Amino acid sequence: LQARPFAKAVAEWQLTGRVVSANNEGLPGVTVVVKGTTNGTTTGADGGFTLSVPETAGSLVFSYIGYQTQERKFSGAETLTIKLVEDTKALDEVVVVGYGTQKKGDVTGAIASFNAEKLQERPLARVDQALVGQLAGVQVKQTTGVPGRGFSVQVRGAGSITANNEPLYVIDGFPLEAAAQNASGRFGSGSPLDNINPNDIENIEVLKDAAAAAIYGSRAANGVVLITTKRGKSGKPKINLNTYAGFTQAVRKLDMLNADEWIDRSVEIINANWVNSGPGRLATQTTTERQAALKVTTIDPKYMIDDRWLQPGHPGLDFVDWQKEAFRTGFTQDVQLAASGASDFVNYYVSGDYLKQDGMVIGLGYKRYSARANVEVKASDKFKFGLNISPSYSITNDPGVEGKDNLLHLVVTSSPVVESTAGLNTNTGNFTYYNWGTTRNSPLRLLQNSIGDTRTFRTLGTIYGEFQIVKGLALRSTANIDNTDAESKSYTPAFVNGSLGSRQAAGSYSGFRKQTFVNENTLTYSKTLGGKHDITGLAGYSYNFTKLYAQALSATGGFVNQAVTTLNAATNISGTGSNYTTETQSALISYFGRVQYAYAGKYLLSASIRRDGSSRFGENTKFGVFPAASLGWRISQESFMQGITPISDLKLRASLGYSGNNGIGDYSSIATLGIYNYTFGGAQASGQAPNRVNNPDLKWERSRTYDVGFDFGVLKNRLTGSFDYYTKTSKDLLLNIPVLSAAGFSTQLTNIGEVVNRGLELELTSHNLVGAFQWNTSVNVSHNSNKVVHLGVGDAPIEIVSAYDIPNNILKVGQPLYSIYVVKQNGILSQSDIDGGAALYGSETVGDPKYVDANGDGKIDPNDRQIVGHPNPNYIWGVTNSFRYKGFDLSVLVQGQNGGSIYSLFGRAVDRTGTGQVDNVLGLYRDRWRSPEDPGAGQRGKAYSTFGRIKNTDWLYSSDYYRVRNITLGYDLGLIIKKSIAQGARVYVTAENFFGHDKYTGGFNPEAVNTGGGDNNFPVGVDYGGLPLAKSLILGLNFTF
């Protein structure tokens, strides 16, 4: 009774209701507060709430992490249903920049963003693969078809001639040690993206211009790729199951002569050999007549054909299509399970993933097991603490498929005729090789029996703490470790190795441990003054230490037991050249700072500076300073623009900055000693001498980038896009410039030379149709051209020494990097050409190729080489169209490039003048010149040519291609599955690489790199038998519980 008057005196209204998400699910934990008071509550498990308020009209404020805050007026007791909208706008508008994030509207640098949400809907093994065709200015080349191996990534062309051209990768703030592809297209001590599971990735940003990237100083010249992995989102814990499985096949085979055509060519060559071996010898003479003429009773395959060729059914001989034997239908599967969630105190994302790929060639395979845990604990309002850890293990099986003299090369060039007794076992076991055929071992048996396993265990870990000293001022410290242990084992059993009677097993073991430790400490201050001045300041210190341990052992002298493939069973392991352990280490110490200022969201300014000290630099040049600045003007925020309704967003940007490239290898500035032993009196005498020139001034390559661009949105952002123009001038290039050998060395690593890259980039996203049927298009197009501005002393052109004949690449001032420099082929020589004094190469005769006498001296020689192309494409582009109707979604990614050329040494291997009778050659030789009456298609000369060969345009191909990389059709099962079973479910089918076209008829893949075509100083990677792309058909499921 006493209570009533009291209760009555404070009269209240009861407000009840439910807070739901867009799809009407109750949202638990939403904060409900009466505006301007501390009176409030949180929603229960079903999103319901009850709140008593004084009998005064007011507003309720509903707030929830990840959702837009909403206000609702009340003027009496009510039952409310509040639908909260996800705060996607706010998320979208924050972009990750180096050492922090920034509102998208305030960004003044050139940054390309890739929302990786779609990654889990595609059968991708690697992150680099996912980037193909997605971002303007980012060229991703699929240089290998071996599953699990890294691709080449270039941002805005190649600024460096010989040092690294790969970008710096930063995963969740952890800058990984940069690594360059070597000339064999491999990352010797691992690619930074090895074993990273693409399904764990939330977002990828590429910092392209110096203003955005220069905060990474001496490692930023090739751009910086920032990768952000997934975090938990607040709300109910989520469990995601993503799985797919499907088939892969080679997109194509190479058109080689078939067995009958190979025989036809063999007969022509052998007869010509015979005719040219002495007077009175005629092509019409039989084997018996030839034996009589030579006074022998044996068969000499150089002068006598296999008589069985011409007999019906070629008795005793088998015809083999080695490509058909070697290629197969591969199988791919992946299962990923992830759990994520967040509360006020903890944010977590935990995943496990298993991927298995059986390649499209026998023997190729890849398996990866990976896990990730990203956990962040908010210990108090001021202190956050987090751990990201990702262990992974992968196994690549590659019996040695790609590259010169490796299995694909043998598959293609092996003679397609074998003895029936041996069949596919030719030159293995107890069978010798076919008398008229290649002496190689059966490539099929090699693929089936050779071991080439690479096992990589990698752990990436970051531990960090963030402390808010005062409001707006935060100190963040991180400790990061990246540890990779990789080991490779190869073994070729005796029965598929060597020749009959001397078969011996061969094996090798090699491996490395690479450890990168990074400690970074940053202090960030941000403040808004007077509501209009947004200021953010950053100061930091970074310590980076990398150590690489490498080892190798090999044995060629046979194994004692054929059941044992480890080297303890090798007969002989000796020598130091291929047996070693080595260690290298490097340190990088950096100080950096940045100021970002925005006035009323209209006038934007950013400036950064970094001072890097590196152990790789010479003792006189330990530290380098890399400043950058950028300006932005958001015109659309100006009052005078408010009337112009079609334009919803417009920002102009301009930037200038300097960045460096320290990809010069450890100790390059120091005159190291080489070991040059000698022998006295039958005993080894150790010897040492300098193996290069000391250079205490050696330093980073320095790039200066100007960038101007604009971002725009029109028609309420139905069409958005950005445009950039840049000039990147790279100076002090690290060149192993040729020096006079009289100095004791043929080259010296020097900071000299200059290259300029200029380009245009355009990205457009258009929401063509909105509503029930949605159609979106994203387009990216970029143009880049590079040019050598300066080279070594006197700007003398540098011809890149080729391991195969005369140089075919040149570095020349005014020309693109590595311009292709060969003799032009121009039809086939006729007798009248020769009678008319056509220029000849050596002993050329009628039916041999006609070459262009560029210098007009009446003969063909290396001086007639001309620049006929350049390796880098002029344009790269990608177009993604996506459609959505009811539960269906469809997306199509088409990607391509134009304007570049390939000079293919693989083309040369399968298509060269004077190729002997045994090897198989391109199908192009079907229409070769056979006689003046039968001159063929005019592209290829006669089979029997003895003049030799010269690097010419026969092996020049356009690298233009377009390819439908991906077509994915999905259906949202959420429409037919009860929510109690799964919150979301989607089934999809994906076709990768099913359609496309390229002009590379001398190889399988226009982007392949697998063999060193240059020398140590200019290690140009070339194709010498790279795998074709795989096309795959995949069925997948995404479940969310």
Next chain:
Amino acid sequence: CEKDLDQTPLSSGSTPTFYQTQADFDQALSAAYAPLVAYPTRALNLSETRSDNIYGVDDLGVRDWAPVNNFSTALVNNPYVAEAWSGNYNGIFRVNTLLDQLANNGGVVADAARTRYEGEAKFLRAFYYFDLVRFFGKVPLIDKALVPAEVAKVPRTPVADVYNLIISDLQTAIANLPASYDGSVTADKPNVGRATSNAAKSLLALVYLTRSGPTYGIEGPGLATNEYTKALPLLNEVLNSGKYSFLASYPDIFSYTNENNKEVIFDIQFLSGGAGLGSDFPGLLVPDAYFTALKIPFASGGLEIRPIANDLLNSYPAGDVRKTFNFAQGYTSTTGFKETRWLMKKYLNESARGTTRTDWGINWIVLRYTDVLLMKAECILHGAGGSQAEVDDAVNRVRTRAGVTTKLTGVTLPQLMEERRRELAGEGSRWHDLVREGLVLTTINAWIPKEDTRNRMSRNVDANQIIYPVPQAERSAAPGLYDQNLGYQ
């Protein structure tokens, strides 16, 4: 932490920490010998293959030695020519570095050793420069370790000046070095194969002989200086030193089990066993299929037969053991194909092979007693003194050992040179012998039409082709610094 920026290599030495002890200098000296290992291969590719001893027509594709053999003038980018230049200068750089360091830090080396190091180093420098002069004529003269920018100021130096350094270096070597190391004393064992005063005398005599050769109107190795009288006493000193002898059996000179024998005055030493100290020269002129036929599991080396010229085979009288020891007629492949051309097996002993085809252990004899004996005869025939009887005796000793019973009298210079050809076949001497004696153009131009049944060789070899061109890489590295030899422009 900034101390961490000072890193030194963990897995290799570096210059600042070297040249601190006598052992360091000993290693630096061994490293100065090491470039010699390229010499035998170079001699076979650029001297033997260039000469009338080899008719090397490539059958299986274009080989880098083909243009050397067929007198193409497209040689500026030839890898063997480039190697001859850079390989020798690499050796010269190591000698110069060693000599500079000896002058600056040599105090750590005992006096006797320092004298010897200097003598051996200068012998090597003379050796490398002499190889350069014989192949290229004028070469830049560099006698101390220079950085590349300094070297870029040194043009090609007249041959006469290069000879001056060669002769002065060899004279130092003669003064500084012991007469020989015969290995009979244990302490001498680690010295067998080192340069000696007798090696320096023999080389100096050859230098005088070469310099005395005709000029052919080119800036080549011959300066027509008529110094036979300077050479003869040096040769006599070597022959009479008592350290060497004329072995009774020709095959014994090259036996794997008789290395460092009494015939050897200076050789380049090899050791098989997979430590990278073996050589490829024994198998260089035979094809891969030869080893396959013998069931030797060598990896393919892209080798092709470089057949012995019929002209050389026919030069041997019946019963000459040198023909059957040096050469063999073909082989039968595993598939039954019979190669009938002759190949060089002089240095091959398949049972003593190493782990790979580049791991043969046999030494390469550069200077041997018989060579010196025949050089003496050459001097006499040029009027340096001595008698025709000495000449006839030298030639007949050589022939008798080879199993040739017919004795010669009144041996002429062409006869002497033909005897040298038979005796020293496969030793990289033939081309230089022809050049030195003014016989090269007549001999080669007469030989080609006889030998070249497949019509692959140039029919008009001229004086410019006596020396090789300056490699293009050298001319490109410092445009305008080196002029090109005539005939290769």
